[in-house]
Amino acid sequence: MNAPNLAKMQELVRQLLVELGEDPTREGLLKTPERVAKALTFLTHGYRTRLDDVINQALFTQETSSMVIVKDIEVYSMCEHHMLPFFGRCHIGYIPDGRVFGVSKLARLVDMFARRLQLQERLTEEISRVVMEEVGAKGAGVMIEARHLCMMMRGVEKQNSTMVTSSVLGVFREHLATREEFLTLVKRT
Ligand SMILES: [Zn+2]
Numbered sequence: 001m002n003a004p005n006l007a008k009m010q011e012l013v014r015q016l017l018v019e020l021g022e023d024p025t026r027e028g029l030l031k032t033p034e035r036v037a038k039a040l041t042f043l044t045h046g047y048r049t050r051l052d053d054v055i056n057q058a059l060f061t062q063e064t065s066s067m068v069i070v071k072d073i074e075v076y077s078m079c080e081h082h083m084l085p086f087f088g089r090c091h092i093g094y095i096p097d098g099r100v101f102g103v104s105k106l107a108r109l110v111d112m113f114a115r116r117l118q119l120q121e122r123l124t125e126e127i128s129r130v131v132m133e134e135v136g137a138k139g140a141g142v143m144i145e146a147r148h149l150c151m152m153m154r155g156v157e158k159q160n161s162t163m164v165t166s167s168v169l170g171v172f173r174e175h176l177a178t179r180e181e182f183l184t185l186v187k188r189t
Pocket residue numbers: 079080081082083084148150151
């Protein structure tokens with residue numbers, strides 16, 4: 001996907017400010033359209049990130065077939081319903097089948113899917129599918145715990161709620177013991 005047209009975005013933000021009852025020519029707002037356009041471009045860079053670039057040369061041969069767990073990967077995304085942030089932590093587990101992922105690449109993988117308009121459920125599934133398919137794992141499990149500003153800022157008495165989603169594939173789905181091992185290992189301590 002091409003980079004967004006910054007000039008066009010700035011004009012749209014300026015119109016939005018007017019519609020909200022603001023004066024875009026007052027000092028504090030003069031550079032706001034430019035800042036918002038740049039911020040939104042960054043926050044959606046996942047649309048313009050290629051999977052090949054993320055996992056390029058990040059797979060290592062490894063004979064082990066014990067479970068690999070990476071916990072507490074920070075997630076910052078935006079809900080597609082309100083374009084408001086949701087944020088939290090992602091835990092990834094998989095059972096390798098000859099290859100493992102470089103650990104830092106898992107964080108970049110999460111970012112690639114999080115930095116776009118998302119649903120937490122879809123984000124969780126997309127990450128698990130890529131771990132499963134690209135690493136060629138025997139099984140994969142992903143759990144995301146996140147708080148949604150669209151609930152916290154607008155809702156009533158929802159300020160402390162956390163949404164938890166999980167997606168399990170392969171042996172994580174087929175074997176109860178494997179799934180339980182994953183869930184126990186990622187459980188908050
Ligand atoms: Zn929302």
